[in-house]
Amino acid sequence: MSFKLKSIPGSIVAPQGFQSSGVFCDIKRLGTGKGSNKGRKLDLGLIVSQKPATAAGLFTTNQVCAAPVKVCIPKVKAGHAQAIVVNSGNANACTGRRGLKDADRMAGLAAGLLGLDAAKVLVASTGRIGVPLPMQNVERGIAAASQSLGHDIPHADQTAEAIMTSDSRPKQAAVEFSLGGKIVRLGGICKGAGMIQPGMSPDGKHPASQPQGLHATMLAFLTTDATVEASVLQAALNEAVALSFNRITVDGDMSTNDTVLVLANGAAGARSVTQADLKSRSSAYRVFSAALQRVCLELALMIVRDGEGVHRVVTVRIHGADSHREADAAARSIGNSALVKTSWHGGDPNWGRIIDALGYSPARVVEEKVDIGYSTPGSKKILWTLRRGQPTKTSFKAQCAAVSPKEFDLHVRLNLGAGSAVLYAADLTEEYVDFNKGDVGDPASLGG
Amino acid sequence: MSFKLKSIPGSIVAPQGFQSSGVFCDIKRLGTGKGSNKGRKLDLGLIVSQKPATAAGLFTTNQVCAAPVKVCIPKVKAGHAQAIVVNSGNANACTGRRGLKDADRMAGLAAGLLGLDAAKVLVASTGRIGVPLPMQNVERGIAAASQSLGHDIPHADQTAEAIMTSDSRPKQAAVEFSLGGKIVRLGGICKGAGMIQPGMSPDGKHPASQPQGLHATMLAFLTTDATVEASVLQAALNEAVALSFNRITVDGDMSTNDTVLVLANGAAGARSVTQADLKSRSSAYRVFSAALQRVCLELALMIVRDGEGVHRVVTVRIHGADSHREADAAARSIGNSALVKTSWHGGDPNWGRIIDALGYSPARVVEEKVDIGYSTPGSKKILWTLRRGQPTKTSFKAQCAAVSPKEFDLHVRLNLGAGSAVLYAADLTEEYVDFNKGDVGDPASLGG
Numbered sequence: 001m002s003f004k005l006k007s008i009p010g011s012i013v014a015p016q017g018f019q020s021s022g023v024f025c026d027i028k029r030l031g032t033g034k035g036s037n038k039g040r041k042l043d044l045g046l047i048v049s050q051k052p053a054t055a056a057g058l059f060t061t062n063q064v065c066a067a068p069v070k071v072c073i074p075k076v077k078a079g080h081a082q083a084i085v086v087n088s089g090n091a092n093a094c095t096g097r098r099g100l101k102d103a104d105r106m107a108g109l110a111a112g113l114l115g116l117d118a119a120k121v122l123v124a125s126t127g128r129i130g131v132p133l134p135m136q137n138v139e140r141g142i143a144a145a146s147q148s149l150g151h152d153i154p155h156a157d158q159t160a161e162a163i164m165t166s167d168s169r170p171k172q173a174a175v176e177f178s179l180g181g182k183i184v185r186l187g188g189i190c191k192g193a194g195m196i197q198p199g200m201s202p203d204g205k206h207p208a209s210q211p212q213g214l215h216a217t218m219l220a221f222l223t224t225d226a227t228v229e230a231s232v233l234q235a236a237l238n239e240a241v242a243l244s245f246n247r248i249t250v251d252g253d254m255s256t257n258d259t260v261l262v263l264a265n266g267a268a269g270a271r272s273v274t275q276a277d278l279k280s281r282s283s284a285y286r287v288f289s290a291a292l293q294r295v296c297l298e299l300a301l302m303i304v305r306d307g308e309g310v311h312r313v314v315t316v317r318i319h320g321a322d323s324h325r326e327a328d329a330a331a332r333s334i335g336n337s338a339l340v341k342t343s344w345h346g347g348d349p350n351w352g353r354i355i356d357a358l359g360y361s362p363a364r365v366v367e368e369k370v371d372i373g374y375s376t377p378g379s380k381k382i383l384w385t386l387r388r389g390q391p392t393k394t395s396f397k398a399q400c401a402a403v404s405p406k407e408f409d410l411h412v413r414l415n416l417g418a419g420s421a422v423l424y425a426a427d428l429t430e431e432y433v434d435f436n437k438g439d440v441g442d443p444a445s446l447g448g
Numbered sequence: 449m450s451f452k453l454k455s456i457p458g459s460i461v462a463p464q465g466f467q468s469s470g471v472f473c474d475i476k477r478l479g480t481g482k483g484s485n486k487g488r489k490l491d492l493g494l495i496v497s498q499k500p501a502t503a504a505g506l507f508t509t510n511q512v513c514a515a516p517v518k519v520c521i522p523k524v525k526a527g528h529a530q531a532i533v534v535n536s537g538n539a540n541a542c543t544g545r546r547g548l549k550d551a552d553r554m555a556g557l558a559a560g561l562l563g564l565d566a567a568k569v570l571v572a573s574t575g576r577i578g579v580p581l582p583m584q585n586v587e588r589g590i591a592a593a594s595q596s597l598g599h600d601i602p603h604a605d606q607t608a609e610a611i612m613t614s615d616s617r618p619k620q621a622a623v624e625f626s627l628g629g630k631i632v633r634l635g636g637i638c639k640g641a642g643m644i645q646p647g648m649s650p651d652g653k654h655p656a657s658q659p660q661g662l663h664a665t666m667l668a669f670l671t672t673d674a675t676v677e678a679s680v681l682q683a684a685l686n687e688a689v690a691l692s693f694n695r696i697t698v699d700g701d702m703s704t705n706d707t708v709l710v711l712a713n714g715a716a717g718a719r720s721v722t723q724a725d726l727k728s729r730s731s732a733y734r735v736f737s738a739a740l741q742r743v744c745l746e747l748a749l750m751i752v753r754d755g756e757g758v759h760r761v762v763t764v765r766i767h768g769a770d771s772h773r774e775a776d777a778a779a780r781s782i783g784n785s786a787l788v789k790t791s792w793h794g795g796d797p798n799w800g801r802i803i804d805a806l807g808y809s810p811a812r813v814v815e816e817k818v819d820i821g822y823s824t825p826g827s828k829k830i831l832w833t834l835r836r837g838q839p840t841k842t843s844f845k846a847q848c849a850a851v852s853p854k855e856f857d858l859h860v861r862l863n864l865g866a867g868s869a870v871l872y873a874a875d876l877t878e879e880y881v882d883f884n885k886g887d888v889g890d891p892a893s894l895g896g
Binding site: 061062063064065091093094096128129130194195251252253254255256337338339342343345346348350351352353355356357358359360364365366367368370386389390391428429430432433434436437438 | 642
């Protein structure tokens with residue numbers, strides 16, 4: 001893409017007309033004993049547009065989906081929203097009717113305090129599954145968050161921190177670009193770490209075109225001061241997520257709570273991006289779309305890099321499958337294979353495990369046609385270890401060197417058709433196992 | 449089943465008219481330096497029936513399948529065989545035309561030494577993928593193995609040892625039963641450890657009835673002195689494998705080499721089990737079938753219990769799915785989820801991860817209908833932790849106690865239809881990761 005996209009600080013408050021906050025209200029009920037800061041981190045965030053905004057979103061396709069997801073889907077469908085209230089520490093999933101009431105109450109409380117219609121307040125949660133939200137704490141948190149809103153960078157930092165669970169660091173990105181002569185900004189925050197293989201759709205249902213077997217809780221919230229029609233915002237978000245959040249895997253587990261939301265408030269005063277722009281894929285649509293894709297991809301990669309126990313990030317690039325769908329299936333078979341992932345952890349160029357995972361994937365594979373190689377990220381200079389199903393003369397030492405960096409690309413050519421796919425995957429380490437086997441004494445280890 | 453099946457020692461040599469052997473011929477090319485026994489273990493086995501036998505087999509459905517699998521499929525289809533030659537240390541997979549020639553040569557050499565037609569000698573391999581067999585060593589091995597055949601228990605022990613790769617111990621079982629007034633015996637050996645989620649079919653192709661996404665090298669060789677028509681032997685083996693080897697998972701990776709073979713030599717002199725017996729499911733068929741199922745299940749469970757790094761074995765029992773196929777998909781989604789498996793390792797009764805894995809499985813799931821509980825293996829006394837999607841009053845302590853044994857049953861009721869499935873699964877441990885990240889200096893870590 002040849003659009004000028006400049007990285008800027010401030011993430012969700014970088015665009016004009018947005019405020020945010022992040023507070024601690026003890027949603028995990030850790031207690032606040034004197035002298036102990038153990039576990040005390042921000043756990044409730046608020047993002048508010050000062051003026052009405054269009055909205056779009058994508059949600060987990062897990063059949064067991066959390067109350068906030070159920071509450072958000074119809075609101076997002078309506079295409080308009082002005083605030084997002086989000087908590088970590090509790091997923092509000094598998095919480096029955098009470099959970100739905102609590103999610104509605106979160107939105108209602110924030111709406112009341114902000115002077116908005118509850119239909120305009122979106123809600124999201126991440127954390128423990130199957131435990132009702134401690135609503136007294138949540139209520140206190142929402143009140144505090146609504147009083148501490150601000151549009152400077154520290155406020156975005158707080159919100160980014162408030163949505164973290166097993167993340168080791170907050171995740172933020174923003175860009176600035178020109179749209180019809182006006183400066184427009186788009187920013188976002190996200191969280192991930194474990195239970196990460198999102199497969200999101202606008203209504204939580206599997207679209208026919210979506211590969212099956214998709215599977216963190218990942219949350220991402222985006223803001224922009226562009227003016228974008230709601231249906232166009234949704235179309236652009238669908239495209240961006242298909243190339244970013246829906247193309248990552250840490251552990252192959254799809255969460256009950258995966259959510260991506262975007263608000264576009266038009267505060268930059270640029271020309272509106274309309275259905276006509278989408279249809280003609282005008283430069284206005286393309287620059288906006290490119291900005292959204294850039295921020296989504298940056299955020300998605302942060303999730304993989306900061307995945308639980310992750311040491312190495314491997315971009316799996318499949319070419320020459322019978323279809324894009326089969327290419328995707330092949331990429332996921334490799335990217336979620338325990339044996340492939342442990343070999344990546346070991347810095348072991350084990351093409352035997354890779355071709356084995358290809359062979360049991362739903363994608364058609366002809367052993368005698370398979371090429372497997374490595375490159376540095378994004379490079380076209382590929383070191384081939386297998387050509388047409390046969391080992392090349394590349395030395396074992398050179399192969400080891402190719403898989404030793406923290407990040408590398410794995411290239412697989414099936415040489416059958418025109419189907420291709422990319423998957424941003426991670427290794428499987430002892431730390432992942434150690435972290436997730438949990439502390440049996442701590443029922444809060446229930447993820448979501 | 450009410451048939452009397454008596455466990456007996458001797459595995460593959462327990463039935464009359466079978467001999468076996470196991471020798472070391474350095475297939476991994478470890479060298480045999482003086483004073484060093486490092487890695488020196490038996491690596492080539494031979495099983496021989498003294499008289500003609502009917503044969504049946506099932507093979508990996510991995511599209512990338514090893515040369516010995518390709519060589520065996522048509523021989524087994526012909527329904528008659530008299531010997532099996534098998535090596536460990538090298539899978540003879542992804543070895544092209546040379547691999548096929550080598551597999552044929554293994555069979556041909558054994559046939560020559562045993563005075564048999566090469567068409568009657570089956571062949572199997574397990575070990576490193578993508579490296580040609582060291583045929584000089586193999587030839588030496590086959591010669592030695594054919595000279596050291598015997599029908600006493602130590603000979604079966606040697607064969608069972610010769611097929612081991614990452615197995616910590618040999619795996620053997622045998623039963624004795626009465627068929628038409630005659631004493632008949634059936635025994636078997638197997639190996640497994642990693643790359644274990646077999647999905648085998650008689651011709652290496654996915655049968656329509658088989659769940660997709662099936663994914664060790666597992667090898668199993670069975671012998672019986674029953675008289676069984678080849679087509680009946682195959683039918684009985686299909687049924688037995690569907691209830692045993694195809695129902696286990698260690699790491700969800702299906703190997704290029706999975707093979708189960710059975711030889712029936714009629715040496716017991718019992719009445720023949722015929723197509724008419726199969727059709728009417730006569731008591732003769734049923735007792736033979738029960739014996740085969742018992743030995744296959746015993747061997748399959750040994751593979752899970754001795755899986756790489758495995759601490760806990762969990763029998764996942766799904767009931768009430770829309771179909772058996774969906775029940776199977778639900779069981780595999782749970783049994784292969786990294787998060788569920790690490791929670792088992794931790795002794796953590798984390799139903800949140802279980803219902804999450806159910807929700808992203810291809811099986812239809814209605815959150816409000818799901819029951820989740822635990823029992824001791826095989827017991828009907830279930831401790832329910834979730835009923836109709838809601839946590840029960842069962843204490844967290846009691847839940848922890850339910851998942852603390854080395855083996856337990858996980859019961860999931862979807863309460864939708866009559867589909868059910870059982871999957872013998874394992875936890876995911878730091879040892880698995882450590883073992884499989886391999887020793888980068890050792891290209892022999894390539895599994896298969």
